[in-house]
Amino acid sequence: MRTIAVLNAKGGCGKTTIATSLASALAWEGHAVALADMDPQQSTSDWLSHRPEDYPALEGIASGTSARAPDGVDTLIIDTPAGLAGNELEQIIKRAQTVLVPVLPSPVDMRAAWRFLSHLQEIRAVRNRDTAVGLIANRVRPHTIVYRELTGFLDGFRVPVVGQLRDSMNYVRSFEKGLAVADLPPYLAWQDWEEWETVLAWIRSKPSQGKGASPGRLLAAAMQRLTRG
Numbered sequence: 062m063r064t065i066a067v068l069n070a071k072g073g074c075g076k077t078t079i080a081t082s083l084a085s086a087l088a089w090e091g092h093a094v095a096l097a098d099m100d101p102q103q104s105t106s107d108w109l110s111h112r113p114e115d116y117p118a119l120e121g122i123a124s125g126t127s128a129r130a131p132d133g134v135d136t137l138i139i140d141t142p143a144g145l146a147g148n149e150l151e152q153i154i155k156r157a158q159t160v161l162v163p164v165l166p167s168p169v170d171m172r173a174a175w176r177f178l179s180h181l182q183e184i185r186a187v188r189n190r191d192t193a194v195g196l197i198a199n200r201v202r203p204h205t206i207v208y209r210e211l212t213g214f215l216d217g218f219r220v221p222v223v224g225q226l227r228d229s230m231n232y233v234r235s236f237e238k239g240l241a242v243a244d245l246p247p248y249l250a251w252q253d254w255e256e257w258e259t260v261l262a263w264i265r266s267k268p269s270q271g272k273g274a275s276p277g278r279l280l281a282a283a284m285q286r287l288t289r290g
C-alpha cells in the first residue's frame with residue numbers, strides 16, 4: 062500500500078488542506094483512498110464527515126500511528142498535527158514511502174521549514190532515501206519569486222519542490238462542504254487542477270516512492286540473496 066504523510070512542525074501551513082485535496086484528487090483517479098487524521102483537532106475527520114455522498118468516497122481513520130487501513134485501500138494519506146517530533150515523527154516517516162511538506166512562502170515559515178528539514182535529514186529513513194520528501198510551496202500569490210527563493214533556500218538539502226499551489230478561496234470554500242479543488246467544476250478550479258497535476262505527476266513518479274518495502278524491492282533483495290548462494 063502506498064502511504065503518503067503530510068508533515069511540517071508548523072501549524073497553518075496547509076497540511077490538512079493538502080491531505081484532503083490529495084485524497085480527493087487520487088479518489089477521482091480511481092484509487093481507493095483512506096485518510097488518517099492524527100491531529101487532535103480532527104479537521105480532516107470533520108471534513109470527511111461533511112463529504113457529500115455523490116463524490117468519490119474516502120475512508121476515514123480516526124488516528125494515525127498504528128491504525129491499519131481497511132482492506133481494499135491502495136493509498137493511505139496521513140494528516141498530522143503541528144509540533145510532531147521524536148519517536149512519533151520517526152514512526153510516521155518509517156511507515157510512509159512519501160512525505161509532503163507544505164511551506165508558506167514567508168521568511169518566518171521558510172526559516173521554520175529549514176529547521177524542520179534539517180531535522181528530517183537526521184532521520185534514518187530519509188537519509189537512506191527509503192522515504193522520499195517533497196516540498197509544496199503553498200498559498201503562493203501571483204508574481205512572487207517564491208520558486209527561486211525556495212530552491213535557493215533548499216541548497217544543500219536536495220529536497221525537490223514538487224509543486225506550488227496558489228492562494229485561492231477555492232480551498233477555503235470547498236473545505237467547508239467536505240469538498241476539495243478536484244471536486245469543483247473546471248470553470249472554477251482549472252488553475253488549481255493544473256497546479257495539482259504537477260504534484261500528482263511527482264506522486265506517480267518513481268523517485269517519490271522512496272525505496273520503502275515495495276514488492277519490487279523485496280523481490281530484488283530475495284533474488285540477490287539467492288544468487289549470492
Ligand SMILES: Nc1ncnc2c1ncn2[C@@H]1O[C@H](COP(=O)(O)OP(=O)(O)O)[C@@H](O)[C@H]1O
Binds near residue numbers: 075
Ligand atoms: N492554497 C490555499 N489557498 C487559500 N487558503 C489556504 C490554502 N491552503 C491553506 N489555506 C487556509 O489556511 C488555513 C490553514 O490551513 P490548514 O490546511 O488547516 O493548515 P494546517 O493543517 O497545516 O494547520 C486554513 O484556513 C486553510 O483554508
Ligand SMILES: [Mg+2]
Binds near residue numbers: 078100104141142
Ligand atoms: Mg491541520
